[in-house]
Amino acid sequence: xxxxxxxxxxxxxxxxxxxxxxxxxxxxxxxxxxxxxxxxxxxxxxxxxxxxxxxxxxxxxxxxxxxxxxxxxxxxxxxxxxxxxxxxxxxxxxxxxxxxxxxxxxxxxxxxxxxxxxxxxxxxxxxxxxxxxxxxxxxxxxxxxxxxxxxxxxxxxxxxxxxxxxxxxxxxxxx
Amino acid sequence: xxxxxxxxxxxxxxxxxxxxxxxxxxxxxxxxxxxxxxxxxxxxxxxxxxxxxxxxxxxxxxxxxxxxxxxxxxxxxxxxxxxxxxxxxxxxxxxxxxxxxxxxxxxxxxxxxxxxxxxxxxxxxxxxxxxxxxxxxxxxxxxxxxxxxxxxxxxxxxxxxxxxxxxxxxxxxxxxxxxxxxxxxxxxxxxxxxxxxxxxxxxxxxxxxxxxxx
Numbered sequence: 001x002x003x004x005x006x007x008x009x010x011x012x013x014x015x016x017x018x019x020x021x022x023x024x025x026x027x028x029x030x031x032x033x034x035x036x037x038x039x040x041x042x043x044x045x046x047x048x049x050x051x052x053x054x055x056x057x058x059x060x061x062x063x064x065x066x067x068x069x070x071x072x073x074x075x076x077x078x079x080x081x082x083x084x085x086x087x088x089x090x091x092x093x094x095x096x097x098x099x100x101x102x103x104x105x106x107x108x109x110x111x112x113x114x115x116x117x118x119x120x121x122x123x124x125x126x127x128x129x130x131x132x133x134x135x136x137x138x139x140x141x142x143x144x145x146x147x148x149x150x151x152x153x154x155x156x157x158x159x160x161x162x163x164x165x166x167x168x169x170x171x172x173x174x175x
Numbered sequence: 176x177x178x179x180x181x182x183x184x185x186x187x188x189x190x191x192x193x194x195x196x197x198x199x200x201x202x203x204x205x206x207x208x209x210x211x212x213x214x215x216x217x218x219x220x221x222x223x224x225x226x227x228x229x230x231x232x233x234x235x236x237x238x239x240x241x242x243x244x245x246x247x248x249x250x251x252x253x254x255x256x257x258x259x260x261x262x263x264x265x266x267x268x269x270x271x272x273x274x275x276x277x278x279x280x281x282x283x284x285x286x287x288x289x290x291x292x293x294x295x296x297x298x299x300x301x302x303x304x305x306x307x308x309x310x311x312x313x314x315x316x317x318x319x320x321x322x323x324x325x326x327x328x329x330x331x332x333x334x335x336x337x338x339x340x341x342x343x344x345x346x347x348x349x350x351x352x353x354x355x356x357x358x359x360x361x362x363x364x365x366x367x368x369x370x371x372x373x374x375x376x377x378x379x380x381x382x383x384x385x386x387x388x389x
Contacts, residue, residue: 003211003214003215003218004210006214006218007214007217008220009223010218010222010225011221013225014224014225014228015226015286017225017229017234021228021231044182044252048231079227079231080231081232081233081249081250083250083252084252085252085253086262087252087253090331096252098252103249114201153328
């Protein structure tokens with residue numbers, strides 16, 4: 001009876017946690033899986049991420065003059081919650097992020113086109129492309145995974161030559 | 176029907192009755208054991224998934240309310256580091272050091288504040304306010320422990336160790352280290368080169384320890 005109760009308790013806890021952070025249902029362990037999570041804040045983002053074993057990559061963050069890249073090295077497969085927040089602090093636009101075991105930030109100045117929208121917490125005139133926002137998305141390891149791209153609504157127009165205002169993406173590291 | 180015939184018939188019937196009863200008991204026992212083993216198998220199968228999800232969600236697990244519980248959080252991006260803690264009765268304090276931080280053990284010179292019993296978030300952040308540079312510890316987002324303006328600045332690079340992202344419990348007999356961040360120093364032999372300090376360093380060390388009773 002006790003084992004039945006324990007089994008039931010674990011099952012309910014798993015269901016509760018999956019409601020909280022989502023479930024990726026990894027069918028092919030050699031692919032990348034991403035599902036966006038709801039943060040309820042205009043410039044705060046989170047993703048449930050699965051990376052396959054031996055997948056080494058560069059994680060790029062870039063907005064205009066401020067950009068950075070960090071190396072992500074995986075020996076075994078990894079499943080984690082990645083988080084990113086764009087905020088204004090003392091006349092500076094700052095992007096703070098946690099990805100796997102590492103955290104980093106990049107900053108830009110007040111002339112950045114994202115400065116005012118972030119300062120006033122308004123998303124009007126901005127277009128957000130967010131990986132996994134319509135459910136779990138899977139990618140081949142050679143694919144570029146764009147976690148987040150923010151573009152100006154007016155300049156979006158499906159024109160790939162226009163640089164996004166901000167981009168956060170993962171790209172396989174080539175030896 | 177004579178007596179011996181009646182006796183043998185009754186014996187045969189009671190043998191059959193006992194045997195059916197045994198069969199029923201055996202069936203119930205097998206069903207119970209099968210269910211038990213099936214549940215044990217299911218528990219063994221889903222426990223790793225439960226642990227993995229619980230670690231990812233960074234939930235604080237308090238199995239023994241007489242012990243301290245700590246989990247490092249990664250969802251509060253407004254502070255540099257953040258932990259969810261549970262502090263039991265018994266008199267514990269939060270200690271913060273900004274210099275003399277070695278590779279091991281707590282620093283000798285520190286500020287401290289008593290930790291109330293209960294569950295809450297502790298964060299730490301660096302504040303640069305004009306000429307002043309301070310380290311501030313927060314409890315549920317409010318300033319809890321603050322240094323005086325420091326004579327040094329964050330040089331931009333450091334090496335850090337801290338509490339794991341997996342919820343752990345500690346009996347409190349030893350200091351529970353939340354963060355040990357040691358700022359790099361400039362190498363006098365190689366200009367513009369930073370290296371880890373050899374001795375005690377400037378930085379941020381934050382830990383929970385039993386309050387002094389003297």
